[in-house]
Amino acid sequence: MTAVTSTPVTASPPSRLRRWRKADPVLILSVLWCALAILVAVAAPLLAPYDPSQTDILAAAQGLSAQHWFGTDEVGRDIFTRVLYGARLSLLGPVLVVVIATAAGTALAIAAVWFGGWFDRLLTRVLDIAFAFPPLLLAVLSVVLFGPGLTAPVVALAVAYTPYIARVVRSAALRERHLPYIESCTLAGLSGPRICVRHILPNVLPLVRAQAVTSLGSSLLDLGAISFVGLGIQPPSAEWGLMVADGRTALLNGSPQESLAAGFMIIITVVAFNMLGERLAERAEVRA
Amino acid sequence: MSELLGVENLRKVFPVRASAGEPAGDLVAVDDVSFTLPPGGSLAVVGESGSGKTTVARMVVGLETPTAGRITLDGESREAARAGRGARKARARQIQMVFQDPYTSLDSRQTIEGAIEELLRAHFDWDAARRRERVAELLDQVGLDKRQGGARPRALSGGQRQRAAIARALALEPRLLILDEAVAALDVSVQAQIINLLTDLRAETGVAYLFISHDLGVVRQISDDCVVMHRGRVVEAGRTTAVLDDPQDAYTRRLLSAVPRPGWVPRRRATSGASV
Ligand SMILES: Nc1ncnc2c1ncn2[C@@H]1O[C@H](COP(=O)(O)OP(=O)(O)O)[C@@H](O)[C@H]1O
Ligand SMILES: [Mg+2]
Numbered sequence: 001m002t003a004v005t006s007t008p009v010t011a012s013p014p015s016r017l018r019r020w021r022k023a024d025p026v027l028i029l030s031v032l033w034c035a036l037a038i039l040v041a042v043a044a045p046l047l048a049p050y051d052p053s054q055t056d057i058l059a060a061a062q063g064l065s066a067q068h069w070f071g072t073d074e075v076g077r078d079i080f081t082r083v084l085y086g087a088r089l090s091l092l093g094p095v096l097v098v099v100i101a102t103a104a105g106t107a108l109a110i111a112a113v114w115f116g117g118w119f120d121r122l123l124t125r126v127l128d129i130a131f132a133f134p135p136l137l138l139a140v141l142s143v144v145l146f147g148p149g150l151t152a153p154v155v156a157l158a159v160a161y162t163p164y165i166a167r168v169v170r171s172a173a174l175r176e177r178h179l180p181y182i183e184s185c186t187l188a189g190l191s192g193p194r195i196c197v198r199h200i201l202p203n204v205l206p207l208v209r210a211q212a213v214t215s216l217g218s219s220l221l222d223l224g225a226i227s228f229v230g231l232g233i234q235p236p237s238a239e240w241g242l243m244v245a246d247g248r249t250a251l252l253n254g255s256p257q258e259s260l261a262a263g264f265m266i267i268i269t270v271v272a273f274n275m276l277g278e279r280l281a282e283r284a285e286v287r288a
Numbered sequence: 289m290s291e292l293l294g295v296e297n298l299r300k301v302f303p304v305r306a307s308a309g310e311p312a313g314d315l316v317a318v319d320d321v322s323f324t325l326p327p328g329g330s331l332a333v334v335g336e337s338g339s340g341k342t343t344v345a346r347m348v349v350g351l352e353t354p355t356a357g358r359i360t361l362d363g364e365s366r367e368a369a370r371a372g373r374g375a376r377k378a379r380a381r382q383i384q385m386v387f388q389d390p391y392t393s394l395d396s397r398q399t400i401e402g403a404i405e406e407l408l409r410a411h412f413d414w415d416a417a418r419r420r421e422r423v424a425e426l427l428d429q430v431g432l433d434k435r436q437g438g439a440r441p442r443a444l445s446g447g448q449r450q451r452a453a454i455a456r457a458l459a460l461e462p463r464l465l466i467l468d469e470a471v472a473a474l475d476v477s478v479q480a481q482i483i484n485l486l487t488d489l490r491a492e493t494g495v496a497y498l499f500i501s502h503d504l505g506v507v508r509q510i511s512d513d514c515v516v517m518h519r520g521r522v523v524e525a526g527r528t529t530a531v532l533d534d535p536q537d538a539y540t541r542r543l544l545s546a547v548p549r550p551g552w553v554p555r556r557r558a559t560s561g562a563s564v
Binding site: 179180181183184185186187188189190191194198199202203 | 350397
């Protein structure tokens with residue numbers, strides 16, 4: 001690149017506008033869906049027509065109707081209501097997993113890059129070993145430790161996801177570490193922690209964000225699978241993975257709406273998070 | 289003559305790992321280099337790419353550890369105090385450095401003011417108003433206006449970024465400023481502006497320069513003394529005018545013959561000889 005003397009200071013508003021106009025429909029749909037899912041989770045009591053745990057044997061196993069849009073399950077609970085309420089636990093789990101794994105993975109990666117040497121080698125080795133453990137196996141071990149519920153799968157997945165985050169952040173942080181601006185911070189007498197937190201972290205943050213959003217999608221899927229096999233949240237809680245399992249009997253009897261509705265929610269939400277994460281990653285690449 | 293920086297018998301050996309066809313071994317990047325720099329002086333280290341200039345600069349500033357030799361500032365050994373917050377900050381106020389690439393030597397997420405302010409906050413017990421005042425003064429000294437000061441590096445040209453890097457380096461009022469190919473990435477007209485700026489700043493602040501460059505034309509304008517390096521060794525040293533006008537060493541003469549001078553007319557490509 002050649003230097004130009006009279007480059008004007010460019011304002012940011014127009015470029016941001018242009019970026020949004022260029023945004024593709026898939027991205028917009030993904031953002032809208034994620035926002036909708038979060039809104040539903042927060043406002044479920046306001047939106048849901050029934051109580052999610054209210055059983056009604058007289059109205060059990062009904063098909064679609066004006067009263068019960070998605071029909072009712074085998075004990076007469078309104079499936080639409082339970083899908084809406086299901087957003088709460090189904091999203092809370094991934095959010096907890098991602099917050100823990102992102103914080104741990106990012107901190108470990110930046111520390112490894114900063115200190116280098118044996119600490120970095122040790123971390124890299126530990127990550128390699130951690131990759132060998134499938135999330136579902138960790139979930140089994142975790143259930144032994146914590147018992148059934150939300151804690152066990154969240155801890156298991158947080159442990160399983162940390163290496164992925166750490167690996168991505170480590171390579172990005174390593175790139176930053178050796179750029180002259182970091183050296184000039186060192187030469188200016190700034191402390192190691194300050195350089196890590198105020199300079200390296202903000203510069204890898206776009207990538208961290210992308211990785212976190214993508215992980216929201218995959219941990220939603222993994223948590224759903226853990227609930228489905230009965231190692232996570234237990235009935236009668238409303239949670240999508242659990243509902244897919246719950247609806248199996250009805251499914252075999254020709255009324256697939258409970259499994260279908262919950263499965264649909266899982267898949268669309270996972271896809272939306274993945275799309276969003278992918279776009280964020282592309283943007284992070286462009287910046288780098 | 290008093291001495292600010294003293295470099296004695298400096299040596300740096302890099303271990304080289306085996307790679308395609310090349311066996312592992314040692315690369316002697318800097319070999320027995322000595323020079324001194326008086327307070328407020330300006331010393332250039334010149335030589336072609338790979339001659340070890342950057343390695344010397346990095347050892348002086350403390351980014352590399354010398355394999356052998358001694359670096360002193362005001363007669364005191366530089367490498368003596370390494371650890372500790374106080375020592376780290378004291379070292380920072382002695383020597384600062386401006387890097388070659390203005391595109392990677394500033395944090396792209398920080399405004400120029402923010403970057404300078406950060407250093408002032410870390411080093412001085414000043415209130416916000418005093419720091420703001422000093423930031424404005426530094427920006428003014430390097431010829432950046434208020435708006436450029438509030439901008440991120442992305443919005444600035446290479447020359448403006450280099451001005452920003454100089455302002456940031458001078459914020460700590462160092463005794464010595466190392467400029468490693470600091471104008472090499474800039475257009476010729478911008479180069480001239482930055483060199484004028486550096487000349488003025490030295491007169492104003494009394495900071496000394498260790499000016500690393502492969503460009504003899506630039507060296508002539510900025511330095512009182514110069515050291516010519518070739519393959520890690522010093523082949524010639526003296527007053528800049530003396531060395532450049534009457535080179536004693538064959539390598540220096542070869543380096544000089546590759547530099548366009550006033551009145552120099554390019555010969556046809558096919559017949560032109562040396563290139564650096
Ligand atoms: N960190 C390093 N590891 C190995 N070799 C290096 C390292 N830094 C520099 N060198 C080698 O040392 C020699 C001198 O490099 P350098 O000081 O950058 O020269 P100059 O700045 O004059 O171009 C070169 O051969 C370079 O490849
Ligand atoms: Mg160099």
